[in-house]
Amino acid sequence: MRKLISLIAVLAIIVSGTALAQATIEQIESRDSVICGVNATGLPGFATVDESGNYAGFDVDFCRAVAAAVLGDASKVTYRGLSAGERFTALQTGEVDVLIRNTTWTSNRDTALGLNFAPTTFYDGQGFLVRGNSGIETLDDLDGTTICVQSGTTTELNLADVMNANGLEYEAIINEQSDPLLAAYDDGACDAYTTDKSGLVAQRTQLRDPSEHVIMDATISKEPLGPSVRHGDDQFFDIVKWVVFATFAAEEYGITSENVDDVMISTQDSNIKRLLGVEPEKVEEFGLSADAFYQVIKQVGNYAEIYNRNLGPDTPFDVPRGLNSSYVDGGLLYSPPVR
């Protein structure tokens, strides 16, 4: 009989999901899992599935960080692959708790679509891939060149705006798909290939000789990517925000998953004490257990660890940190104080 009841319960959960009225954090706790919306088709370095079926990537690690903070276990994540078309609806209707799917933070999405964006985890922007021996180094060198650009995206608009603004002439080779464009670039059909830098990095690995090509310094657009939650649940919004800040702060203070236990014992810095829950009240104000951020760092790592694991020099991608460095290193990652 008990099995029958639980069968019905399970079927009911599958059929109905959970009610919208409950606070997100309560829902997560009652189902013992964070539902995290990630890229469905897979974005190299950010969200992929390996041969044994495990999700991996930069975005995925932040899903795990949220789970570590809320449930104390980074593995308690239910991944939900979302296409670009359904991602916002999925978040609005509560199908996912948090959307971590290379989504650019824009004013329209913040307001009209009812999203709340946590701090940017990856400052992306449109860049250019050129041949190392082409002599093209600055934006001005692109005058009179041919540029391969994906159509139907903001990248095409950005390119047109920037080139017009600087009075530069160029020819665009346009295609909807990135693969044929990349092949065209590889075959010498265009002098430069443009898309978001995160994409350039992943796609460079597909070229015949990746070392012949360089990513130009110039960034012509702002594409801040970060987690987002839906309007109307400030508590959960705060949690996601501070999970991200905690990874920033940990890097700043030099706390890693390796040394976090030692730091906890030895530290005299009251900021660190509050962050790691040695002084529990600040963390508990979030409605989380005192060791929430400790678990994030212990199980997932600080920002540098996450970055290096997925995009760093030891990966096929090797994306330079650039803007995605801590503010102490001249980047944009800056965590407010924990007090």
Place this chain on the structure above:
Amino acid sequence: MLQPALPPPVRETGTLAWMRRNLFSNLWNALISVVALVVIAWGVLSLLNWMVFAANWDRVWANLRLMSIFRYPIELVWRPMASVMIVIFLFGMSAGLSKDGTGRIVRSAYNWMMGFVGFITLVALFAFPSVRFLWIAVVVLGVAGFWLARAVPVLAKALPWLWIASWFVSLFFLLGVGGNGNNPTGLEFVPPNLWGGIILTFFFSVTGIVLCFPLGIALALGRQSKLPAIKYFCIFYIEIIRGAPLITWLFTASLLLPLFLGGIRPEAIIRAQVAIVLFAAAYMAENVRGGLQALPKGQREAAHALGLTPWDSMRLIILPQALRSVIPAIVGLFIGLFKDTSLITIVGLFDLFAVALKVATQPESKLIAGGIVRELFIFMAIFYWFFCFRMSVASRQLEQELGLGTR
């Protein structure tokens, strides 16, 4: 005195005569034959050359598990395999119990299936030790079902019910219930978002055809109804659904179903399944309607004249005949559904096609020059072709057996 039968002149038989008749009957034919032979030889050779020497099958091979079961926990792989066992066992029983004309078709399909399963088992035996015993069990059960049914022919009566039950049992095994770490007596729950690959492709299309069946029959009957309200509702439904492509209905179900249901948000897999079922039901209705229309009017009248209730005459006289005559069309619909499952990738579900696309984005796959899209495509094409072709063969045999399509 009867003239004895003589062998035909030599130039009428033998290979050379065959070639002359079929390939070189005149100059024009000879020219076409030669050109076609050269083109075919070149095409086949270059394809084989590519497949053997140029293609990189490592990534496909390494991702076979992902493409078969996607993220279904590997330690629970016996559960989808249990579903396979049940189905093969019942298949064996059906083959063991079949005798007459249509039975021969079931038998040949069974033999083919066992050959296929045997092949997979051989591969598993050498390459995938973790599932080798499961596959051996599949083969054993397939054979056992056949002989069990031979020995106990009474089972024939239970067979339809066993088939229906098998769907529920398979669902039960795939989904699991009651168990978790603390309660090992049940089967651990595996949420549908972990299902994918080939098992999802199969489960999805089978569920689609099973569930669309009653709805399709109801719609077909409704469309034939004398009551205008019901009739026009059914016509409206069928024509609207058939008027727009499946992909738009998937899109609708994915985005709008939660809205229609007022905040109730079924799992993505259920939303897609609902769309597929509602879609297939309209086509099923048209097939069944064909069967109903082909039924002579006298059958209905005779049933009335005997005083059978409408329900009884429908159940005992009309539907059995109407459905029998549209079996080939229903197999055709199933093939269509099986192929159409590849569209659920548009709503973020991971059938074989979607998983293959995902495999192409793995960092390791990206490192191979030119990617592995071609290899993945060949793999998928062979998979789909293999099953669809066999089903369409069966459908054609059924058509002949039922005396349809012959004029």
Place this chain on the structure above:
Amino acid sequence: MDSVVSALAPTGGQTIIDISGLNKWFGDFHVLRNINMSVNKGEVVVVIGPSGSGKSTLIRCVNRLEEHQQGKIVVDDIELTDDVRNIDKIRRETGMVFQQFNLFPHLTVLDNVTLAPIRVRKMKKSEAEQKAMYYLEKVKIPEQASKFPGQLSGGQQQRVAIARALTMEPKVMLFDEPTSALDPEVVGEVLEVMVNLAKEGMTMIVVTHEMGFAREVGDRVVFMDAGQIVEVGTPEHFFVNPQEERTKSFLSKIL
């Protein structure tokens, strides 16, 4: 018309079918025009007439295979109205044999025959089968019981159809051109069954072109044309001395 109506009056005995003032239209086409007719228990009424004269429609109205728009049909004291219960009752009391046999091809002969007794009369299966075999013997094909209709000849099929109707033990049998679809050589075997049935005292309405049958078995012959009953009479009277011009010209063409 008065003369016709008076000729329709039952010649004695108990009335089992009473049709009065029956009118029916197919769309705008007036297919049955003011039909008055009654049939006594044990009587055999043969309906003849050119094709399209409404003969079939008339007997199909009796068990509500066709709905009539005006008039009254009473079968065994039950009036045929929109009442579901009455329709069911009347269908139980009337057996019907069709031109195209209309056996159920997916059921064996035995299943064809026992289907209605089991489902409608709620008979036990064994009882129904016993009864079925009795009637199959009566139509002289008990040995075909386990075959499927498709395996039988036309004449055999029609006899099964008669057995099927009889197994319900109806009070009235309706025959809708039972021999029209048969090869000439097997017409005889079906007619023989019908003749025997008539001799046993079954009430029958038979639409047919078999004038021999009408002459031999019919108690009364009804001639219809253009949806009306033109003439009614005993076979002797009808075939020997028809009154109406229309009847004369019809008979002159077919005899």
Place this chain on the structure above:
Amino acid sequence: MASRTARPSSEVVPWYRNVKLIAVFAQIIFVVIVLIVLAILVFNVSRGVKTLGVRTGFGFLADRAGFPLSESLIPYDQNASYARAMLVGVLNTLKVALLGVVLATLLGIMVALMRLSNNWILKQIATVYIETVRNIPLVIQIFFWFSVLLVPSLPSGVNALRFGPIYFNNSSGLIFPWPFASSNFRHWTIWLILALVLAIGVYWWRRRTLLRLERPGNPFWPAAAAFLLVAAVGYFIALAQSRFPENLLVSLDADRGRVNSVLDVNANGTVDNQDTPYATVPVIVTFESASFEVNPQRRTEQRKEINSAFAFPSLRKSEFEEARVEFVNPDLNDRLSVHYTGFPTTGIVYEDRNENERFDAGEDLDESTGEGFEGNDYKLVLFIEGFKRRVLTERDGETRVPRFDSYENASFERLGPSPLAWSFPNFPTDKTLVTGGATLSVSYLALLLALTFYTASFIAEIVRGAILSVPKGQTEASKALGLSNNQTFNLVVFPQAFRIIIPPLISQFLNLTKNSSLGIFCSYQEFFAVSSIVNNQSGASMPIFFILIGGYLIISLTFSFLLNLYNARTQLVER
């Protein structure tokens, strides 16, 4: 019917046993249930609109779309409205569906005839084709055509395949000459209408004459001849009437390689931003002499690597009087030679080490370094004398001509106006981008080919089945009458098969149209794909759902209405 009174009934039938009332009640209950379900859905949606912020109403259609579409039959840019974007999608759907239907029918009939032929190989080819194509999901086939066959296998950019004025590569697609209607087209329109009316008249007249004379014959040909004749005469008259506007201003900017044509609105004689673009002005551009420099580099052709390859902007032999290629560094002219793969614009730099004055394998690599003669050190220059090219200004009032590094005496000549202006594709100076002509994109071709091959396999089976269904007696009868094989097929077998073919063919046409929605898998911007983008941008999923379903329904219904009309006619004519 009112005059027919209800049948008198001796007893009152209770309502629950009255067959007529039961039918009425059943319908009422059914309608009530349907209405209740609808009401629940509407209620849920309206609540969802409030709580979830889902947009309703069609007002969003007027908003600025903001995204570009690479393929459009009507003028469109990102400042256009969502409604216009959707319209572009619908037209793109029709563009692929209409051509696909024609091609699939032709291919299907061809394959059916192959399958029926008495050549064994042809029969087998047809069978294998049908059995393969119809048993693989269409979406995988679309994917195959796009990502496996077309994009990686076609030459890219400058390596475009060339058949005369037709170009084909994997970034631009298929480019071919195409006549565009100029502003003078209106002079010709009247003649076209006249020709059409006349053709219809001739058709009817000829048909009636043939009927009266009881002669076999096809009234189509005289009608077609009449149309062509009037249209041709009309064209020359329209040509004579054609004028360019007084204030048309054409200018050549040889430094930038541009020809501009604008209407000089403010009459100041120079091009400024008040002027409006004026399209389809044919111009002949001439350069007395010119030169152009490039670096040799490694290239890929047909997936094979070629070292030291060079490619100048493509020139046709008719476009120049004389051309020569030299190394910029004069010392190299003695040491290295040039092998032309397409004189004078493509070739390979090599070192003729075995002095056979021919390019041999390996000679394109420098012996000392093992690398190609590549980069600035081996810069080549192309000198040409007397360059001349005919161009046509495009919709934005602009077109491109080669932009040479240096030139002498560039000039241009405006050609006369005409109702139709032929636009030829050409390679401009920036090496790769083809302008002019009409383009079918790779996405379009992939979708078109996949739909054509897939649907044709079904059509072939329909046609074959229909032809086989014509009784053998028909063939025997017509042969007995002395008709030839061809006559038997054309006059007896095919007309009978045709009647059977039409209804299932219609449903295949509709399938093809609906299947074009899979264009999203090869990034073809048809109705569904555009709707998805609009949904993604505007969040108005509810109204978009209605537009999508309604749009497809209208397309399907119109299609099937027209085809059924035709079907009804052929069925009538047959009898």
